Amino acid sequence: MSYHDPEPEDPQELVGVELPGDEAVTREMAATFADEFAQLGLTRIQILSLYRRAEYTGAHQAWRLLGEDEIARIVDESLAVYGRFVWVVTDGPEEVAGSVAQPLRLVRRGS
Amino acid sequence: MPTVKNWQLGRDMAYPYDARYPERQFAFVFNINRCIACQSCTMACKSTWTFSKGQEHMWWANVETKPYGGYPRWWDVKILEQLETANPGAQVWGGTPGDGRLAPYGTFEGQTIFEAAARALSPDSARVLGYLPTDEEWNSPNIYEDNPVGKRGVRNALDDTGVQLPVHKTWFFYLARICNHCSYPACLAACPRKAIYKRPEDGIVLLDQSECRGYRKCVEACPYKKTMYRGNTRTSEKCIACYPRVEGTDPESNGEPMETRCMEACIGQIRMQGLVTIAEDGTWAEDRYNPLYFLVHVAKVALPLYPQFGTQPNGYYIPPRWVPRPYLRQMFGPGVDLAIENSISPSRELLAVLQLFRRSNRIIFRYEIEEGPKIYEGSLHGRKVELYNDTVIAFGKDGRELFRTTVEEPVHVRSNAHANSI
Numbered sequence: 001m002s003y004h005d006p007e008p009e010d011p012q013e014l015v016g017v018e019l020p021g022d023e024a025v026t027r028e029m030a031a032t033f034a035d036e037f038a039q040l041g042l043t044r045i046q047i048l049s050l051y052r053r054a055e056y057t058g059a060h061q062a063w064r065l066l067g068e069d070e071i072a073r074i075v076d077e078s079l080a081v082y083g084r085f086v087w088v089v090t091d092g093p094e095e096v097a098g099s100v101a102q103p104l105r106l107v108r109r110g111s
Numbered sequence: 112m113p114t115v116k117n118w119q120l121g122r123d124m125a126y127p128y129d130a131r132y133p134e135r136q137f138a139f140v141f142n143i144n145r146c147i148a149c150q151s152c153t154m155a156c157k158s159t160w161t162f163s164k165g166q167e168h169m170w171w172a173n174v175e176t177k178p179y180g181g182y183p184r185w186w187d188v189k190i191l192e193q194l195e196t197a198n199p200g201a202q203v204w205g206g207t208p209g210d211g212r213l214a215p216y217g218t219f220e221g222q223t224i225f226e227a228a229a230r231a232l233s234p235d236s237a238r239v240l241g242y243l244p245t246d247e248e249w250n251s252p253n254i255y256e257d258n259p260v261g262k263r264g265v266r267n268a269l270d271d272t273g274v275q276l277p278v279h280k281t282w283f284f285y286l287a288r289i290c291n292h293c294s295y296p297a298c299l300a301a302c303p304r305k306a307i308y309k310r311p312e313d314g315i316v317l318l319d320q321s322e323c324r325g326y327r328k329c330v331e332a333c334p335y336k337k338t339m340y341r342g343n344t345r346t347s348e349k350c351i352a353c354y355p356r357v358e359g360t361d362p363e364s365n366g367e368p369m370e371t372r373c374m375e376a377c378i379g380q381i382r383m384q385g386l387v388t389i390a391e392d393g394t395w396a397e398d399r400y401n402p403l404y405f406l407v408h409v410a411k412v413a414l415p416l417y418p419q420f421g422t423q424p425n426g427y428y429i430p431p432r433w434v435p436r437p438y439l440r441q442m443f444g445p446g447v448d449l450a451i452e453n454s455i456s457p458s459r460e461l462l463a464v465l466q467l468f469r470r471s472n473r474i475i476f477r478y479e480i481e482e483g484p485k486i487y488e489g490s491l492h493g494r495k496v497e498l499y500n501d502t503v504i505a506f507g508k509d510g511r512e513l514f515r516t517t518v519e520e521p522v523h524v525r526s527n528a529h530a531n532s533i
Contacts, residue, residue, distance in 0.1 A: 025282045028433035031492060036145040039465065040380055056147045057176075058285065081491045081498070085518040089470050092505075092512035 023065065027074070030062035034075045038082035047075050112229060115295060118394045119418040119444070121206065121214030125226050126421075127238045127300045132393045136314035137292045137352050138425040139374065139384035140406050140413040142468065144432060144454070146381045148174045148285040155376035156289075160351070165343030168249045171350040172373040174287045178438065180256030182288075183248035186336040187417065190224070191441070193240055194419070197227035202419060204445045212394050212408055216418065216446045223421020224297055224334055239301045239332035249339075284431040287381065289373060290337040290350035291416065291424030292316045294393060298349070301332030313386055314425065315352040323347055334420040357386070357474070359508075367507050368474040380469035385476065393423075400477045402464050402505075403427075410461045412454045414443035429454055456494050463503040466516045470505065473513050477506040486518065 030051070037047050050056055051063035051071050063071050114123045115130040156172035173182045181187060194202055202221035209215060222230070224240040231240065292309075296316050299307040306322035307329060309315070318329070318338070323346040329338040330347055338349045353371035355361045361369060369375075374382045385403045390396040398404045406413040406427065413427035430439050432451045439447040457465065463480050483500030490496060502517040 025433050025435075029282065029284075029431075032144045032432055033147070035491070036142070039462075040145070050147065056149070058283065059147060077491065081487065081489060081496050084487060085498070087466070087516060087518050089514055089516050091471075091514045 026062050026065050027070075029058060030066060030071060030074050031078070033059050033062075034078040035082065038075070038078040041087050044075060044079055044083070047079075048072065051075075112225070116393050117223075117295065117421060117423050118213050119216065119415050119423050120223070120421065121216060121218035124223050124295075124421055125229060126295050127225065130393055131309075131311075132294070132389045132391070133309065133311050133314035134389065135312065135386040136294070136389050136395075136425055137357060137384070138387050138403050138427065139289075139382060140403055140427045140429065141287050142381045142429040142465075143284055143286065144381075144429060145379045146174065146285040146287055147379055148176065149378055150174055151376045151378050152287060152289075152373035152382070155372040156350075159353070159372045161348075165341045166348070169339045169341070169348065170252050171337070171339075172287070172289045173252055174285050175253065176256035176283050177286045177442075179283060180253060182252040183244035183336050184251075184254070185248065186244065186334075187442075189242055189244075190240070190334045190420065191417075193242065194222065194224065194227055197231040197240060198222045204419075208411075208446050208449060212397070215408065215411070216414075216444045219419050219421075219444075221419060223419070224332075225295075225300065225421055239297045241297065241301070241331045241334065243327060243331045244336060282434055284434055286428075288335065288337070288416075289371075289426065290316065290352070291335060291422070291426040292350075292352055293422035293424050295422050297332040297334055297420075297422050298329035298338045301328040302326075303328055310354075313352075313354075313357055314389070315354050315357065316349070317351060317354070318347060318349050320344075320346050320348075334417065334422065335424070364473075367509070369472050370474055374469075375472045377469055383468050383475070385474050400479065402467050402475055402478055405460070405464055405478075410453055410458065410464070411446060412450045412461065414446045414450055417442060418444045455492075459497070459499055459501065462498070463501050463516075466503055467505055470516060471513045473507050475505040475513065476508050477510075479504045479506070483517070 034047060037050065051059045054060050112125040112127060113129045115126045117124045152172045153170060153174055157170065161169040161171060170182060175181050198221055204217050205220045206214065206217035208217050225238065228238055228240040292315055296307065296309060299309060299316060303326060304322050304324055306319045308317060308319065310317065325340065325345040325347060327340050327347060330340050338347050340347050356364060356369040356371060359366045359368045370384045374384045383402060385401065387401060387403050388396040388398050395404055395408060399409065412429050414430060415424050416426055416428060428443060430443050430447055430450055432455055436447060460480065464478065467475055467478060481502040483502060485497060486500045487498040500518050502515055504515040505513040507513050
C-alpha cells in the first residue's frame with residue numbers, strides 16, 4: 001500500500017510512465033469489447049454492466065472517460081449487427097445407438 | 112552447437128540439442144480482444160495445482176496488465192533489454208510476412224537467447240541468456256497494475272465508490288499467460304540435470320521432480336519466466352498443461368482429450384487449446400480444418416508471444432486491435448498488421464471458427480462448416496459486414512461430433528397468461 005512518500009531507491013516503488021494514447025484509442029477498446037461480447041451472445045444489459053463495473057478496469061475506464069451515453073451507443077452499434085440472432089449450440093449425440101441430438105443450451109440471444 | 116529450424120523466425124538457429132519433434136504439439140490461441148482480466152483462469156489453475164505450502168507465490172497461469180505489469184515484474188522488459196545489450200540495434204526482422212508455413216513472419220535477423228548466450232556469456236556451459244528474478248519481483252502478481260488503493264492525495268482511505276485511484280490515462284490490455292510448452296524450451300536447454308523433458312506424444316514440457324536438484328537454471332533461462340522455484344521442496348516446478356486431461360485419463364473425460372483447467376474456466380471465452388500435428392521438419396503439418404491451424408496459418412490472426420526469443424512458443428494470441436502497432440510488433444512480431452486487419456474484418460470462415468471457442472471442454476481436432484444462406488448485410492465501424500447462417504461442427508479425436516453451432520432468428524412466445532396482451 002503506497003501510503004508513504006515516494007522512495008526512489010525502493011525497487012518496489014511505483015514508477016509512472018506516460019505512454020501515447022487518446023480518446024480514439026479508448027473508443028477503439030470499447031468498441032472491441034462490444035463487438036466481441038456481442039458476438040458471444042451477451043445481452044445489452046450484460047454488456048453494459050461489464051462497462052459499469054469497476055472490477056473490469058479496462059471496460060470501466062472507457063465508461064468513465066466516454067460516458068454512459070457513448071458506451072451505450074457503441075454497444076448498440078455492435079448489437080445492431082451481432083445481436084440480431086440467437087446462437088444455438090447443440091451438443092453432439094451420445095454414443096448410444098439411435099440417440100438424436102437435442103439443443104441443450106441456448107447460449108446466444110440478440111437484444 | 113547444433114542448428115534447428117525455427118519456422119517462427121524463418122530461419123535455422125543454434126540450440127544446445129539436436130532437433131526432435133513430437134507427434135503432436137500442445138498449442139493454444141488466446142483472443143486478447145475478449146480478455147477482461149477476471150482471473151478465472153488464474154484461480155482455476157491455482158486451486159488445482161499450486162495451492163500447497165511453498166507454492167504461495169506460484170502462478171502457473173496469470174493475467175497481467177500490459178504495459179504496466181508483469182509476473183514476475185518486468186519479465187519481458189528485462190530479457191528484451193538483455194538481448195538489446197548483447198546485440199545493440201540489431202534485434203530486427205527482415206523480409207516480409209508471407210503465405211508459407213516456413214517463414215510466415217519474414218526472417219528474424221537478430222539473436223535469440225541461445226545465440227546471444229553463445230556470444231555474450233561465459234563460461235561455455237552457460238547456454239541461455241537470462242536472469243533470475245528477485246524475490247520482490249515474484250511476490251506480488253498484479254501489484255500496481257490496475258488495482259489501486261486510494262485517491263491521489265488522500266491517505267489511509269479507500270475510495271468509497273470502489274474506484275480507488277486515478278486510472279491509467281492511456282491504453283492497456285490484459286495478457287493471459289501460461290507455459291508455452293516451447294518447441295525449443297530454454298528451461299530444458301539450461302537444466303544441468305536433464306530433469307526437463309518434452310513428451311513425444313504431445314510436446315508437453317515436464318520437469319522431473321525426482322531428478323531436479325533446485326539449481327534454478329531453468330528459472331533463469333525461461334524467457335517467459337514460467338518455471339518457478341519452490342523453497343520448501345528445493346525443487347523447481349512448472350505448468351504441466353493439465354496432462355491427465357489432455358491425455359484423456361481424467362475421470363471426467365471418459366477417455367476423450369480435454370482442454371486444461373485454465374481454458375475450461377475462461378468465462379470471457381478467449382481461449383482455445385488443442386493438439387496440432389507436427390511434420391518431420393518441426394513445422395505444423397498441414398491440417399486445414401484443425402481450428403488452431405486455421406487461426407495461425409490460414410486466417411493468420413493468431414501470433415506467437417515474443418517469437419524473437421527463439422524458443423518457438425506454442426501459445427498464440429489474437430492481438431488487441433486498439434494498441435499502438437510498434438508495441439504489438441515488438442511483442443508479436445511483424446505479423447501484427449495483417450492479424451489485426453483480418454480480425455477486424457473477419458472472413459465468413461473466421462467468424463464461424465471463433466464460435467468454437469469454449470463451447471465444449473473437449474479438445475477439437477477438426478471442424479466442418481455447412482454453409483447456409485446470407486442472413487444479414489450491413490456495416491459496422493465503417494466496414495462491410497456479411498453474416499451467414501452457417502453451421503460449424505466440431506469433432507473430437509475419434510471423429511465423433513462434439514457439438515454444432517448455428518444461428519436462428521429469435522422467436523418470442525407470449526406466455527398463456529399474457530397471450531392476448533398488446
